[in-house]
Amino acid sequence: MATDVLRVEDLRVWYHTPRGPVKAVDGVSFGLLSNERLGLVGESGSGKSTIALALMRLIRPPGRIEGGRVQLDGVNLLEIADEPMRRLRLAAIALVAQGAMNSLNPVVRVREQIIDGMRDHDEKLTKQAAAARVASLLDQVGLKPEVADRFPHELSGGMKQRVCIAIAIALRPKVILADEPTSALDVVVQRQVMETLKRVQEQLGASVVLVGHDMGLMAQFVHRLGVMYAGRLVEVSPVGEIFVEPLHPYTRLLIGSLPSLEEKGKFQGIPGLPPSVLERPSGCSFHPRCPHAMPRCSVEDPQLQQVRPNRWVACHLYDESESNGKVVVSP
Amino acid sequence: MSSLLEARGVSKIFGGGLFDKRVTVALDAFSFAIESTPPRVTAIVGESGSGKTTLARLLLGLITPTTGEVLYNGTNLRKLARDDRRSFLRDVQMIFQDPYEVYNPFYKVDHVLETPITEFKLASGQQARRALIHESLRAVGLRPDETLGRYPHQLSGGQRQRIMVARAVLLRPRLIIADEPVSMVDASLRATILDSLRQLNRDYGMSIVYITHDLTTAYQISDNIIVLYRGSVAEAGDVDLVVRQPKHPYTQLLIQSVPEPDPAHPWGAVEIRTDVGEVANGATQVELNVPVGLLPAGAGASATAKAHGGHLLSGCPFADRCPHVMAMCRDSVPPLYQLDPARAAACFLYRDSGPALAVEQLNEVMSAAGSSARST
Numbered sequence: 284m285a286t287d288v289l290r291v292e293d294l295r296v297w298y299h300t301p302r303g304p305v306k307a308v309d310g311v312s313f314g315l316l317s318n319e320r321l322g323l324v325g326e327s328g329s330g331k332s333t334i335a336l337a338l339m340r341l342i343r344p345p346g347r348i349e350g351g352r353v354q355l356d357g358v359n360l361l362e363i364a365d366e367p368m369r370r371l372r373l374a375a376i377a378l379v380a381q382g383a384m385n386s387l388n389p390v391v392r393v394r395e396q397i398i399d400g401m402r403d404h405d406e407k408l409t410k411q412a413a414a415a416r417v418a419s420l421l422d423q424v425g426l427k428p429e430v431a432d433r434f435p436h437e438l439s440g441g442m443k444q445r446v447c448i449a450i451a452i453a454l455r456p457k458v459i460l461a462d463e464p465t466s467a468l469d470v471v472v473q474r475q476v477m478e479t480l481k482r483v484q485e486q487l488g489a490s491v492v493l494v495g496h497d498m499g500l501m502a503q504f505v506h507r508l509g510v511m512y513a514g515r516l517v518e519v520s521p522v523g524e525i526f527v528e529p530l531h532p533y534t535r536l537l538i539g540s541l542p543s544l545e546e547k548g549k550f551q552g553i554p555g556l557p558p559s560v561l562e563r564p565s566g567c568s569f570h571p572r573c574p575h576a577m578p579r580c581s582v583e584d585p586q587l588q589q590v591r592p593n594r595w596v597a598c599h600l601y602d603e604s605e606s607n608g609k610v611v612v613s614p
Numbered sequence: 615m616s617s618l619l620e621a622r623g624v625s626k627i628f629g630g631g632l633f634d635k636r637v638t639v640a641l642d643a644f645s646f647a648i649e650s651t652p653p654r655v656t657a658i659v660g661e662s663g664s665g666k667t668t669l670a671r672l673l674l675g676l677i678t679p680t681t682g683e684v685l686y687n688g689t690n691l692r693k694l695a696r697d698d699r700r701s702f703l704r705d706v707q708m709i710f711q712d713p714y715e716v717y718n719p720f721y722k723v724d725h726v727l728e729t730p731i732t733e734f735k736l737a738s739g740q741q742a743r744r745a746l747i748h749e750s751l752r753a754v755g756l757r758p759d760e761t762l763g764r765y766p767h768q769l770s771g772g773q774r775q776r777i778m779v780a781r782a783v784l785l786r787p788r789l790i791i792a793d794e795p796v797s798m799v800d801a802s803l804r805a806t807i808l809d810s811l812r813q814l815n816r817d818y819g820m821s822i823v824y825i826t827h828d829l830t831t832a833y834q835i836s837d838n839i840i841v842l843y844r845g846s847v848a849e850a851g852d853v854d855l856v857v858r859q860p861k862h863p864y865t866q867l868l869i870q871s872v873p874e875p876d877p878a879h880p881w882g883a884v885e886i887r888t889d890v891g892e893v894a895n896g897a898t899q900v901e902l903n904v905p906v907g908l909l910p911a912g913a914g915a916s917a918t919a920k921a922h923g924g925h926l927l928s929g930c931p932f933a934d935r936c937p938h939v940m941a942m943c944r945d946s947v948p949p950l951y952q953l954d955p956a957r958a959a960a961c962f963l964y965r966d967s968g969p970a971l972a973v974e975q976l977n978e979v980m981s982a983a984g985s986s987a988r989s990t
Contacts, residue, residue, distance in 0.1 A: 326802060469662060469827060470827070470868060470871040470872055471661065473871070473873075474871040474873070496800070497801075498801070499873030499875040500873045502873065503873040503881055504873075523878075526876055536802065538875065542804075543874060544829065547833065550805045550834060552804065552805035552806035553802035556772070557800060557803075
């Protein structure tokens with residue numbers, strides 16, 4: 284069995300608001316295999332972006348990591364001090380944030396922005412070595428070396444996003460987190476950027492967690508998909524199986540709500556409304572919208588359990604296949 | 615008979631001045647007529663910088679064209695008499711992209727529904743007003759008791775957007791222009807909003823112009839489609855023809871790039887040319903030989919425009935990225951070639967495959983598209 288590069292256990296992140304805590308991430312566990320591309324998909328407010336920030340330990344007040352473990356290379360990221368964590372960011376775990384392209388400094392040339400991160404981790408870097416690194420990084424993300432001399436406003440959105448990928452891979456991290464890396468880009472450019480990310484990930488032998496809402500993009504990019512709903516993972520399955528036979532009713536409805544170019548008139552919305560983050564429904568959060576809801580669904584919170592090889596689901600419909608009462612492992 | 619709303623040879627240029635001749639052509643010699651009978655759903659699809667939002671704002675009269683004119687019942691929007699202007703404001707309704715920005719947070723959502731009733735005297739008496747509001751909310755699948763009396767922040771983005779659709783229903787417009795109405799709404803609620811637009815077309819006979827970057831939703835709800843690329847029509851016609859058998863190289867690239875929610879259908883293996891042609895802003899920049907202020911407002915009357923058959927561009931805007939580019943593509947703007955009764959594509963690859971159309975003749979293609987969609 285392949286080993287996990289990254290292991291997240293019972294991660295809980297709350298935002299403390301005057302109206303009470305918002306449990307944005309409420310007990311999420313998963314593992315990331317080496318060379319794996321894992322997707323976390325969910326609607327707004329499902330907690331997917333919070334997970335990405337928590338893994339980088341970039342949660343700001345009023346948000347707080349309430350508990351859990353994030354195991355990377357034998358180190359629990361949630362336990363170490365700030366300085367060692369700062370050294371691990373970019374070097375071991377890097378984030379391409381949502382709208383990262385707009386976080387580039389508008390008055391600094393691309394070259395300096397790429398070198399900046401490297402220098403921060405390796406002060407001995409010579410000028411020539413840095414220039415060579417920049418050129419090879421730009422080449423890796425499919426940009427010409429001239430781009431190094433440009434300012435961000437001289438680049439298109441897709442080019443800027445590729446510069447951000449170059450910065451993220453500058454120190455060859457083991458784990459790349461990508462939070463909606465293409466949400467502001469057109470489909471043609473989106474495909475170029477995602478193909479670049481895929482190629483770079485394979486070359487580096489890194490693993491990727493792709494966070495997003497676009498099921499189409501997930502289908503094209505990831506190996507395994509985790510579906511988030513109201514701060515929990517409700518299903519984790521290999522992407523080839525989840526689209527053919529989704530197990531959780533929410534996954535099934537979500538896939539049914541996707542318009543396709545293949546068939547006309549076959550998409551339908553999910554009835555009801557996404558849950559309020561402050562007042563989560565009792566029991567299973569999805570039960571008010573679920574067509575298969577049973578009496579126990581409004582009382583008992585279903586746990587994520589493996590119901591078939593590699594297929595995990597948190598739903599009472601699959602309780603009979605539960606072999607042992609207590610689930611100790613996670614996907 | 616004149617069309618309900620018609621863009622005739624419309625171009626829109628941003629930037630430029632007396633001395634600065636570098637301008638951005640947001641829309642180049644665009645002609646398209648929207649009829650109210652039969653009511654159709656027309657999708658206008660393009661990426662950012664393609665001119666789709668500029669087109670929406672031109673059609674609404676929010677901005678004036680640099681050349682060409684927009685006509686409402688045959689009269690230029692800028693020359694409408696007072697009464698005609700009022701009926702225009704009622705006949706043509708807009709649904710904007712951001713359902714968070716259109717509300718005043720200090721008013722209950724009832725306000726956006728009551729204002730048009732007062733403004734256009736749609737009902738007299740409290741009872742009639744309520745009845746009208748309830749009916750329009752139900753038409754878009756909202757329960758009045760769960761919606762009215764609340765403040766915008768108490769409703770989800772999907773609910774707010776549906777209230778905007780309800781507001782449009784209230785006025786019984788003949789045309790709704792919806793600019794990216796679902797791009798800020800969660801996937802699970804998109805289908806519901808698109809469905810209510812489709813219902814307005816079917817049940818109330820409203821024409822709809824659906825402006826989007828999302829080819830899949832456009833395919834799902836429209837009869838006709840216009841694919842814009844950097845201010846020009848790349849391909850247009852019956853949505854099934856254009857999406858199922860795209861002819862223009864850009865449309866083909868666009869369709870192959872859509873991430874299908876099906877791992878068994880991976881992205882097409884077409885080689886995308888990167889870097890070249892990718893500019894900071896998606897729109898096309900050109901250098902004019904006259905200052906913008908001296909461009910005559912009449913359709914295609916400028917010297918630059920005359921030289922290129924009504925166009926401000928000097929070649930095919932897709933030439934830089936096109937895998938099939940030929941020398942002629944850079945020298946002149948390809949006209950629309952009619953490839954089927956209900957489809958035309960602006961590409962020299964098809965110069966022997968069908969008659970070249972004048973820009974105004976796109977309307978005939980679009981009419982053919984609507985009728986064939988109806989008969990199937």
